[in-house]
Amino acid sequence: MHKISLPKNPLINIAGSSDQFPIRRIFCVGKNYAAHVTEMGGDASKDTPIYFTKSAWSYIPSGSILEFPKGTNDLHHEIELVIAIGKTGSDISVGEAAEHIYGYAAGIDLTRRDLQAAAKNNGNPWDLAKDFEGSALIGDISTDMAHQLYQEGNILLEVNGEIRQSSNLNQMIWKIDEIIANLSQYYALEPGDLIMTGTPEGVSALNPGDHISGSITNIPPIQLTLK
């Protein structure tokens, strides 16, 4: 048999630096903005956060031209603040959470919404809807707010120049420190881990040829083109 070489972890550029951030795991928070929960027909009560994961190999950088994903007739954009973890920790307290933050990026959680709806209806996992090649677009990481909680800033996504999502990070149900504290009750967080923190309202379907641009205040903007 031929030898299979060890794959290299995908790397994310760090703004203003020649260093790169090696991706370990990508955790995602679901249902974290009340107006988005409502548009999805859910209940926005603050019960317990919900999580799902994406493979590191689902990552693509900003500026990518992505072949339209297979197996869906309803591909949705979800712009999200992404937390980059820089310090190991389990059972992290809310007060200690900021120490674990390496930096922040903007991201797009691409979602095969039709497959997610079918999974929800049948009580099945979301993997087919959430974890596929290109489903985690993540922009350059800004370290300007390392060790700080980023709780207020505009979050915006446009498709072909038209605003689809526009909200503020202060609308998150679970705040950044609460997410890190809660997630670390279930996982030993490690440098290289990423947390996508959920999307505001305005998610909508994408088509081949669409150009998507996203921005979050004080963080490098992101771009995606669908073939």
Ligand code: MN
């Ligand atoms: Mn999402």
